[in-house]
Every structure is written in C-alpha cells, then in structure tokens.
Amino acid sequence: MGTAAAGADGVAGERRQLINVAYRLLGSLAESEDAVQEAYARWYALPRSRQDEIVSPGAWLTTVTGRICLDVLGSARARRERYVGAWLPDPLPDHAEWEHGHGTDPADQLVLDESVTMAFLVVLESMTPAERVAFVLHDVFRYPFAEIADVLGRTPAACKQLAASARRRVRVERTPATAAGQADTVRQVKEAWETKDIAALVDLLDPAAVMTADGGGMVGTVLRPVEGGARIARYMVAIADKAPGLELLERSVNGVPGLVARRAGAVMTVASFEVADGRVTRIWAVRNPEKLGPWCGTGACTESGS
Structure with missing residues (x-):
C-alpha cells in the first residue's frame, strides 16, 4: 500500500x-x-x-x-x-429496492445490520x-x-x-422480536390502520408505547412524542381520516420490517417499529422530505412520484 x-x-x-x-x-x-x-x-x-x-x-x-x-x-x-x-x-431503504434507483447514492453503500436499526441509532x-x-x-x-x-x-x-x-x-435487557415476528406485527398494524380499527391498533400497541415523528418543520406533524397505545391508535386513525387515498406499503426500513405511506405516488412517511412480545413499543415516523430522497429511487415511489 x-x-x-x-x-x-x-x-x-x-x-x-x-x-x-x-x-x-x-x-x-x-x-x-x-x-x-x-x-x-x-x-x-x-x-x-x-x-x-x-x-x-x-x-x-x-x-x-x-x-x-x-x-x-x-x-x-x-x-x-x-x-x-x-x-x-x-x-434507509432495502438494497433490493434501491438497485432500481440511483446506485451511486451513499445509501447503496451501507451494510444493513443491527447497528443501523432505528432503535439502535436512537x-x-x-x-x-x-x-x-x-x-x-x-x-x-x-x-x-x-x-x-x-x-x-x-x-x-x-x-x-x-x-x-x-x-x-444500550438497553441490553430488551428482547427484540425476530424479523418474522416483527413483520407479522407490522402487517397487522398496517391492516388495522387501513381499516381504521382503533380497537385492533390498541391491542397491537404496548400500553406504554411512544411514537416520535420527524417533520423538520417542513410538513405537518406532532412536535412532541405521542405517548400511550390508545393515544397513538387514535392519532393514526386521525391521520388516515385527513389523508384519503393514503397507501401503506410493507418495506424494509434500516434492515427491519417497517411501513411506507405514500399518496399520489409520493412517499409521505417512512415508519420504523420496535416490537417486543408481539406488541409495538416504539414508532419512529420520518416525514421530513429532505430525509426521504432515497425512497423515491425504490419501489415505494411510482414513476410519477416526487
């Protein structure tokens, strides 16, 4: 050398x-x-x-x-x-999807493992x-x-x-769900969210769950974390009511199962989840459009998306 x-x-x-x-x-x-x-x-x-x-x-x-x-x-x-x-x-989007986008982006260089999950980065x-x-x-x-x-x-x-x-x-005592277990829970959250089933969402959310959203002041969102499974469930349904046509997609987010919400082909939110014992304990919802650029090179965006 x-x-x-x-x-x-x-x-x-x-x-x-x-x-x-x-x-x-x-x-x-x-x-x-x-x-x-x-x-x-x-x-x-x-x-x-x-x-x-x-x-x-x-x-x-x-x-x-x-x-x-x-x-x-x-x-x-x-x-x-x-x-x-x-x-x-x-x-971060999954590499399999990112390959359909701009392969020279730094996101394509990242190894997706447990050290890039949203829970770990937080x-x-x-x-x-x-x-x-x-x-x-x-x-x-x-x-x-x-x-x-x-x-x-x-x-x-x-x-x-x-x-x-x-x-x-680092909370070593936490036992995170397996990928299959998290995917199953996230899928149930997606279905309950789509049907605006507050009761089902409450069952899927830990009573002490916390949802944090990042809009960066560029889009409307809660500025402080929403605490409590029941409050989060009502908030999620309120979002669905205010955004007709919102489409939810199951996608890998930072290497683990998550959800992408898009409307008219444009990605609006990328949500990460922490799941333990079959229930969601944390939700991190990134809505700042400056942080969603890589997702418009993936299957989460249509050709007409932004």
Whole structure:
C-alpha cells in the first residue's frame, strides 16, 4: 500500500467502509457523504511524498473521517435545538429496492445490520460525541482502542472507559422480536390502520408505547412524542381520516420490517417499529422530505412520484 498505485487503489476502495462508519456516527446520509468527501479532500491535499509514507491509507482515512464526524457531533446539539420538532436519523431503504434507483447514492453503500436499526441509532443519539465515536468504532467496527485514541485525542484507557460508558446506555435487557415476528406485527398494524380499527391498533400497541415523528418543520406533524397505545391508535386513525387515498406499503426500513405511506405516488412517511412480545413499543415516523430522497429511487415511489 506504500506505492502510489497501491495507495490510489486503497483509498478508492475505502469509500464504502467510510460511509458505513460515518452514517452510524452521524445518522445522516448527507452529513456522512460530506464527512467522507472532506476526508478524501484532505488525503488528496497531502504531498505525494507524505501519501507514500502512510502504510495504511484506509486507517488514515478512517481516523480523519472519525475526527470530522466528532466535530459534526459536537455542533449537532446546537443545530438540533434549532430543529423544529424531534430529530430522527435518516431512514434507509432495502438494497433490493434501491438497485432500481440511483446506485451511486451513499445509501447503496451501507451494510444493513443491527447497528443501523432505528432503535439502535436512537440509542446512539443519547451518547456524548466521544462515547458514540468510541462505542461505534470499537463495538461495531472492532477498531482497537489504540487507533480510536488517535481519533479522539485521548489515551486508549480513556477510550475504553468511554466505550464502556456508552455500552451501559444500550438497553441490553430488551428482547427484540425476530424479523418474522416483527413483520407479522407490522402487517397487522398496517391492516388495522387501513381499516381504521382503533380497537385492533390498541391491542397491537404496548400500553406504554411512544411514537416520535420527524417533520423538520417542513410538513405537518406532532412536535412532541405521542405517548400511550390508545393515544397513538387514535392519532393514526386521525391521520388516515385527513389523508384519503393514503397507501401503506410493507418495506424494509434500516434492515427491519417497517411501513411506507405514500399518496399520489409520493412517499409521505417512512415508519420504523420496535416490537417486543408481539406488541409495538416504539414508532419512529420520518416525514421530513429532505430525509426521504432515497425512497423515491425504490419501489415505494411510482414513476410519477416526487
């Protein structure tokens, strides 16, 4: 990897890994793409002699991308305070559907596993920037703490403590539903929603369920989480009443069964679910159109959709 040719091949081949790291750190496709582009810009700004000295361009790019993401996370709190309503990570379509869209989009580079589920990403949002970087790089991507120390500018021991602190925030006691079990529950939710059956929805929702919606101030939605299965059921039916012609599609969202709502061919909402013991405990509904772009390259949009 020390030669110019090997270095060029190495950096070109790192993009997929870098996008995967950045998305898990930031939860935003646009910000992840920007972070990776900035890392590449810094690489190409290095003199050729300096590039040749770097034994592993991939490790160098990961370190730089991590530092850029750390800076973005540091400023995110202030930006989130200005955000209208709740902020949720960008929802990801399934690759099988994405292949019908624009394959060069960063969404196509992402590996869909348990570390990109909406439930997991929301937990990451509760961590400090340093905790999130240490946890994601070590627990998800298995980077050694010695390398993470270069990203955070701390000792390996301090990074290990950060990861341990972050790990405690993950609710390990929760037993998520299997993919088949979640798909069955989500399908029942879809059917009850379509028929506006409040009683059936209440049965499918945990009494302590919480629904969070992200409209970004660009579309109408609740600004605060809706709490309680009965309240959520009534809210869902009210949405159906106000949007005649709303079509619900079963789709994989961030690698797990979810729902996409579209109207007149345009995707309006992408909903993720957390299911435990056959009941929905959390719903995350992304309605901000700026976060739904990738879904218009999938089977969730018709050719006439936006």
